[in-house]
Amino acid sequence: MIKLNSKQCRIYRVRVNDLEAPFLYNDPTLEVCHHESKQRNLNYFSSAYTAAVSAVDPDAGHGELVIKVPSELWKQGDDLKVLKVYIEFSLDQPKGGLHFVVPDVEGSMAERGAHVFGSCDGKMKIFSCHRFWFPCVDSYSELCTWKLEFTVDASMVAVSCGDLVETIYTHDMRKKTFHYVLPIPTAAPNISLAVGPFEILVDPYMHEVTHFCLPQLLPLLKHSMSYLHEIFEFYEEILTCRYPYSCFKTVFVDEAYVQVSSYASMSIFSTNLLHSAMIIDQTPQTRRCLAQALAQQFFGCFISRMSWADEWVLKGISGYIYGLYLKKTFGVNEYRHWIKEELDKIVEYELKMGGVLLHPTFSGGKEKDNPTPHLHFSIKHPHTLSWEYYKMFQCKAHLVMRLIENRISMEFMLQVFNKLLSLASTASSQKYQSHMWSQMLLSTHAFLKSISNVSGKDIGPLIKQWVDQSSVVKFFGSFAFNRKRNVLELEIRQDYTSSGTQKYVGPIKVTVQELDGSFNHMLQIEENSLKHDIPCHSKSRRNKKKKIPLMNGEEVDMDLSAMDADSPLLWIRIDPDMSILRKVEFEQADFMWQYQLRYERDVVAQEEAISALEKFPTPASRLALTDILEQEQCFYKVRMQACFCLAKIANAMVSTWQGPPAMKSLFTRMFCCKSCPNIVKTNNFINFQSYFLQKTMPVAMALLRDGQNICPKDVLNFILDLIKYNDNRKNKFSDNYYRADLIEALTNSLTPAMSINNEVRTVDNLNADVRLILEEITRFLNMEKLLPSFRNTITISCLRAIRQLQKNGHIPSDPSLFKSYAQYGHFVDLRIAALEALVDYTRVERSSAELQWLLSMAQNDPVHYVRHKILGMLCKNPPFTKTTDSALCNEALVDQLWKFMNSGTSHDWRLRCDAVNLYYMLFGLTRPSCLPLPELGLVLNLKEKKAVLNPTIKPELGVGAPDPVSLGVCGVGQPPQGLKRKADTPLGSPPEPGQVLQQQDDDGRGARYKIRVRHEDIDMETVHDSQAFIHHHLNLLERPSTPGTHTHTHTHTHTHTHTLIAEYRNTHTHHCRGHYIHVTSYKQALDNKKKPAKPGSVRRTSTSAGRG
Incomplete structure (x- = not known):
């Protein structure tokens, strides 16, 4: 047999070495759950989908197209003979794989x-x-x-x-x-x-x-x-x-x-x-994309992966060398800012969703010990992964490569890459020795072996910690200074019981900035150690005038009046090099964070200080942030972050704030005319750092609020003046992103409308300030119709502003404008912005019509990316969740989404995984609460020959516990461990996900079977179909069992039929879907035919109308 992958292709004929060859085609992913059961739980779907993908997995030697090699070719007896396969096929209106763009x-x-x-x-x-x-x-x-x-x-x-x-x-x-x-x-x-x-x-x-x-x-x-x-x-x-x-x-x-x-x-x-x-703004993004593409030419295209479990190596290496390009082109500050961003993203995701496992291990074709039980999808195959999970997977992979670099040095790291490329280049030139091509496939083992050979260092513990295990580390730090001993008593605690966390044991770096300089200390985190004593090199001498040396060798003058007179400590940092995948929550005094912001030259330290100062709304914090804004030598993204922090501090200090609104005087001094402070200078964006700061400050200023929680009048007028006097005639760069940010500033200034006597808001009775904002937005939209901006950035900002006006009650909520911009034909960014507003409208207004409109577009829109984004936005901003009650949650919606992910997305792996994510977000893993309860059933006990009415169905269990409703089995009798099932689930259904049929001896009575469902056993001797029993007679058990084959004929109207047959010499048959069922006890069957068939002989058959 030759097995190939083929979807959508219409196969006409197949020849092998010019001989006609018979072939079979079967694609189990076209419809994941074939039978028409009422199963609607995600556990069941996930397992069925994993099984379907496994059935056509090329790495396991499977495929949709099975070609039978003609017997004449095997008779030649030449094992090395080349087989030439000729396949004649066509593609008729493909829905995936190839995308046709034909403008109308x-x-x-x-x-x-x-x-x-x-x-x-x-x-x-x-x-x-x-x-x-x-x-x-x-x-x-x-x-x-x-x-x-x-x-x-x-x-x-x-x-x-x-x-x-x-x-x-x-x-x-x-x-x-x-x-x-x-x-x-x-x-x-x-x-x-x-x-x-x-x-x-x-x-x-x-x-x-x-x-x-x-x-x-x-x-x-x-x-x-x-x-x-x-x-x-x-x-x-x-x-x-x-x-x-x-x-x-x-x-x-x-x-x-x-x-x-x-x-x-x-x-x-x-x-x-x-x-x-x-x-300006698009330039770095395009360069980054080009750098990513070229990095993957080396690792990803030229060198490929050995298996899916080795994917992390290629993604890690390509991401790592891409990071080196960022450092070379955009500078160390940009590089470290990017690393911090990536680290924050993976930490946030893992703490929220659970761990991301880079190197899952599998055995026997099944996941070993279920390495990711917290996920609602399988990680065994890439086609079953959530798109968001894989992005985090990629993020974590390159961060781990950086950890390896910290362990073995960059020099050795690059030597390893060179060795891998050299071996692959040599192998690729071997045209007639294809066994050498394995050097072009990279595995985790080969990668680690190369590291060991080149560096001579053992990184096994690092790999075990971050590659073979999932989750991140969560540290809590605090300290006390012991003046008598001149010792810093540092306490570092861990939270390793929460979701997505693990326990860390190993070295950790702590940097202490003292009066006499900056000192690094390597501490060892042990099993039970919490406190660490760090000797200080300085003694308190704040009254002595002396420059203080920093980590980079620079010496600076500091005003030490704010610090503790008895302590030489200026600030403390835990893991400053980000050599652990961690989240650190450290407690130190506000003046220490202020010193760290002002004088620490590392951008990561400055960003951490800004985040911490949000909790300390004091004049000293305000002054420190203002100083950073004025420092031209400071990294521009740090200054941008400081703008928003300053706005939050100003709002917390609104009762004691003195002087003009935060940042207004600074903006006036930097960007406005000296003779007329209300008029901004003619645009000159030659200095990119000033440009980004000029864009950001108005957006942050608009977040300021007065005592009545309203944006100050002079701030709003100032932003309107910036728009009014904006002049870009002499500027060599476009100002479309700047104008878009000014519209965003107007949006940020909006606050909820004050309604009197529940009056209906119209344009005529708008607040004067809101009227001015709406007029500006209307003017911008009209101008965009005549002269569109690059990527429609201004229109996008206007749509967001209109949605904010609606949410705050200034204008009536109406989705029609957003629908018009979301239609196919508009620029994709504009469509996404309109769809985002519609998703928000659907959630706020609980609109069933708009939800259906969005789902219809997710199924039918011509652009793959738009369909993907719709489902992604619905997941991030769902109309309801599994933990809330909503009128939108109904049986029709369940069926619609189930059919969509079951059979409506077979042409797009990513879209199917998006649909699974949305289903999980709305309904969870188990049976949706909006579905009607299973109908009453009967519990049948063959031993006692009694049928007992079962008026209660056990409630569904939480994640991680067996789900009786979703398992499709019925337990009977008195034993408390017996599981119950939905009444409409047939006894003859195939084993459901997680079930294993196995043999068990029972008191010498012969063989009987058990179903193992996760960690619980259900005896097959106690499993019966109560629903079918209802349709038949209650006295069925009184009838004698007749040895031999029993056959009941029933016309099935269902397209798909699945039958689980336990084979004995005495045929033991269950007709699943019919109204009749014949039950013969296993013991009686064994009495009639002494020797059973081979235990565990299970045959699963599937027939579908119109399919071969």
Whole structure:
């Protein structure tokens, strides 16, 4: 048998070595739960989906397409004979894999910019979906060389992986065929295609690099790609290895699945990344995307993974070298800020959702000890993962690589990467020795072995802590200074009992800034140790005038009047290098946080100090934050964060605040005319740090509130003046992001409307200030119609402002405006903003109509990305949750979502996982509460030959406990451990997720069977179908059992039938769906036929109308 992956493809014929070969096609993921049971719990679906994906898993040797090799070929007896498989197939209106963009305008296909491209997830490398458009072994571990031919219209260009060797026109010159050859062994998921009327740009710095874009975008393409060669040079320099392919192609398309998709020797980007030289904000984002794509060319495309369990290695390495590029291009401050952001994201996710496991271990095809019981999805396959989980997986992987670097040094780390690339390059040149290609597949074991060989260091404990285990560490720190002993008594506690936390034992670095300098201390966190004594090097001498040395060697003058006279401590930091995946909550005095903010040069320390000062609304904190805002040497993102902290402190000090509103005088001094402080200077964004600060300060100022919790009048007038006098005529850069932020400032100034006698709000009776805001928003929207801004940033801000006006009761809530902007045809960012407002409207107004409208769009919108975002926004801002009651929660909604994720998303792995997330958010793991209770049933005891009415069904259990309703089994009699089941679930249903059929001896009576459900046993001898029993006769047990085969005929109206058959020589049959059931006790069956069949002989059959 030859098993291949193929979805959506219509297979016409298959030949193996020119011989016709029979084949079978079965795709169990088309409909996950085949039978028409009333199961609606997510535990059941998750297990069924995992089983369906496992059944076609190429890494396990499975596939949807099974080809039987003709017997003539086996008779030749040549084990090394090459089998050539020829498959004739077609794609008819594919829903996934390939995405067609055909603008609805006049003109030919080329004039309309129609194009098609592989719409798989090429950046995250999570969903291998190439089976959607051609039969293949859709695995990252199966390598081969490629010859690709694409025949397209003469006006089109086909771009694919490898070298373009020739282009041949047909005789009538109406079509042409592109021939590509990829001699480097490559997995099918790293192959892609793009066809369209592309304009072509050969990179002026590297002629082997070619760029493709849609018509009329060539000027933007030239600017956006002008620095790509610098990224090439950086990676080749640090890796001491040349780019592995002979060429590189970048293709920019519309309606991209993700912003960046990397494939062998080519990357597909979203057109939205292109920008002109006038745009500031988009430039770093585009550079980052290019750097990510190129990093994955080395690790992800050229070097692939051995198995799914090794995915973390490739994501970690590519993310790590991408971080090195950030440090080189954007500076150390930006790099450390990014690391802190990534660390905060993974910590927040794991503490909220549970641990992220990088290297899950599996045995026997099943998850070992269920490594992630806290999740509502399986991590055994990438196709069952939540998209958000995988993003956190990727984030954690590169953070762990950084921890490895801290352990072995960057020099050794880069040597390991070079060794891996060198071995892969050597292997790729072995054209006729494919067994050597395994060097191009990277496993966790091989990676750790390379580290050991190169560095000679054992990182086993680190891997065990952060790779083989999930969760993060949560520290709580406090201290006391012992003056007599001149010792810092530091207490570090851990919380390792909460969700997503683990216990840490090992070294931790503590930095103490004293009067005589900064000192590092390595402490050992032991099992039971909490307190640590740290000797101080300084003694209190605050009255002595002396400069204080900092960690970076700089010496500064400090005003020590605020510090404790008896203590030499200025500030303390726990794990300043972020060498542990942790959250630290440290307690120190407010003046210590203020000193840390002012004088610590590390941006992470400054950001931590700003966050801590929010709890200390004092004049000293206000002064420290103001000083940071005025420091031009300070990292601009720290200053931006300080703006919002200062606004919070000002609001907490509103009763004692003196002087002008916070930041107003500073903004006036920095950006306004000296002769007329209310008029802002003509825009000049040549200084990017000042530009970002100028954008941020009005947004933060608008959050200020007076004693009546209203934005101060002079602040609102000041923002309106900034809009009024904004002048960008002499500026070389666009001000669209600046104007969008001014609209956001207006939005932030809004407060709930004060209603008198419940009067209906109209435009006529608007508050004067609100009227001014609404007029400005209307003017901006009208201007955008005439002259749209880059990426419609201003319109997006206006929509958010209108939604905020509605929520605060200033104007009537109406979704029609947002619906119009959410329609297909608008720019994607604008659509997402409108949909976000609709999701919020649905939650606030509890609108069933709008929820249905959103779900309909999630199912039918032409753009994959928009469908994905709708479900993601509904998960983040759900109309209701499993813990709340809502009129929106009803049986129809349950059925709609269930059918959507069960059979409506088979063409899009990501969308199906999004639908699962939404179902979990709304209804939880167990049976939705809005469904009607199971009907009454009978409990049947064969031993006593009694039928007892069962008026109560056991309530569903929480997560982690067996769920009787969802298990589909019925326990009987007096034993308390007997589990009950839904009355409408047939006895003959197949074993449900988590059930294992096993043999058990029972007092010498012969063999009987048990179902093991997680950790509980249910005797098959006590499992019966009460619902079917109701439809038959209560005296059925009085009838004698007849040896032999018993058959009852019943017409089934269901499309799918599943039967669980326990085979004996005496046939023991249950008709699942019919109104009749024949029950023969196992003991009686054994008495009739002495020897049972082989224990555990279970056959599961599935037939579907219209399917072979």
